[in-house]
Amino acid sequence: MIHRCGIVVAGFGNVGRSLVRLLLEKTSYLAERYRVDFSVLAVGDSSGFVYKREGFSREELEKLLQVPRGKVCESGLGSCTRCIDEVFDETLPDFLVELTPANYDTGEPGLTYMLRALKRGINIVTANKAPLVLKFRELMELASRRRVRIGFRATVFGGVPIIDVVRHLAAHKIRRITGILNATTNYILSRVFYDGLSLEQAVDEARKIGVMEANAALDLEGIDAAAKAVILANVAGLNVTLSDVSRKGITLVTMDDVKRCISENKVIKLVAEIDLENKCIVVEPRELPSSHDLAQVKYLLNAVLIETDLNTIFVKGIGGGPAETAINVLSELVELATSLPR
Ligand SMILES: NC(=O)c1ccc[n+]([C@@H]2O[C@H](COP(=O)([O-])OP(=O)(O)OC[C@H]3O[C@@H](n4cnc5c(N)ncnc54)[C@H](OP(=O)(O)O)[C@@H]3O)[C@@H](O)[C@H]2O)c1
Known part of the structure; x- marks a missing residue:
């Protein structure tokens, strides 16, 4: 029936x-x-x-x-x-x-x-x-x-049911979830670091190709990434809301930071970190060595590193899109x- x-x-x-x-x-x-x-x-x-x-x-x-x-x-x-x-x-x-x-x-x-x-x-x-x-x-x-x-x-x-992954780690004690949760800022920073665009050009391009929220602050100020981090944190067992996130956006990044990082073989990524042991969530631009797992996550991809008492799980996939x-x-x-x- x-x-x-x-x-x-x-x-x-x-x-x-x-x-x-x-x-x-x-x-x-x-x-x-x-x-x-x-x-x-x-x-x-x-x-x-x-x-x-x-x-x-x-x-x-x-x-x-x-x-x-x-x-x-x-x-x-x-x-x-x-x-x-x-x-x-x-x-x-x-x-x-x-x-x-x-x-x-x-x-x-x-x-x-x-x-x-x-x-x-x-x-x-x-x-x-x-x-x-x-x-x-x-x-x-x-x-x-x-x-x-x-x-x-x-x-x-x-593109990836990450909430289900976090929900189904019952035998693990999750210690930390670190991720790139906003595809738009990752796209902007990728265009700057890998293709030589200025921050301004990359932001304009993101707007033109339609990957930016109508309210650009949601992406650029890290609000969208913070919101996703809050949802993941709640699924992982914290009881938090958006006001519990310490948040900085990529508007703080300058071209001088970009040039220095390139010379030091680093990239800047907008990273969301959920620390379950200290019960805190941070979203901020971070300088990562090029060899870091998250540094390899480019353009419209998102990724999450889940560190548990048993192992570390790395999940990478396409971000949003209707x-x-x-x-x-x-x-x-x-x-x-x-x-x-x-
Ligand atoms: N787009 C993505 O890739 C994506 C990815 C993940 C999550 N989301 C989330 O999914 C939701 C929808 O995204 P979207 O891209 O479809 O947004 P959207 O294109 O702006 O569509 C939102 C819809 O809600 C309607 N709406 C506004 N006020 C309303 C009200 N009071 N009652 C009923 N409907 C109302 C809008 O009406 P009008 O048509 O008249 O404007 C529009 O039809 C958002 O919360 C977004 O953050 C989107």
Whole structure:
């Protein structure tokens, strides 16, 4: 028997649209392989949500994908509302897929959407780091009380399920996690160190090719890396929020630093370090000898060194990107959906 699983997609931007495209592409595979059929009951953007109790048809989803950004409520497809409670009450979804922009000051709108979903016993899969880095424990405890799950694999390290790696090291005592967690700054520093661009040129290029966040400070000031470090730290057992991170961005790096490092056979990387023994997290530009494992991590790659009492694990892979993030979201949806009681 096919398990029909209703989802509400909050946030219909790069990742939200990639996810819906992927769902359309994978419908028969998921039904055949996992006996699950995801039905999109609602999608929402900054104009509000459109919803249909019985779920949107394939044709309607294809039409929604053609709707310009910020205009789902003008699509004429389904009922329209700005109220998430109305969406949940009318569609009774199994999952909220939370893909709204990350607001590190308030966590909104994602935080409210997640809290409302949890209070109704709706499972969540999210790629939005902000609610988690502000309220990780509260959200997890509420989920546990309501006996629902929050999947957040897509929040860190697009191409590699690093959260699962950290979660599954039960026999290890993790001492330290050190990593390059922000692909944009790694790209900028790689272009400077390996290709001879100035910092200014590399930042401009990152902006032009679309790898920079709309709010550049999230990348350049280390906020995105700090957010990922907070999520990894919580998974590894610390109870921390974004304000616990000691953070410096690559805006502190000068071309004089770059020239000196090159002459000393070093590179500068934006490094996030989670010290589990001293319970502290630091994000800062660090000078590393060229032979260091993290110094070999170039351009849009991310990497993490996990030091435990038993051994050291090195994981390297492509950072974020809407397609990779949507793949992670869908994989986690399938895993959670197939483990739900039927
Ligand atoms: N892009 C990546 O590679 C990547 C990787 C990992 C994690 N993430 C995270 O995933 C999330 C989505 O990223 P994205 O690249 O898809 O961002 P995006 O393109 O900016 O899309 C965000 C979507 O949220 C919508 N939105 C804004 N306010 C809303 C509200 N109050 N209610 C409902 N929807 C609202 C936006 O509406 P409009 O369309 O009207 O603007 C847009 O559709 C973010 O939290 C991001 O940090 C992204």
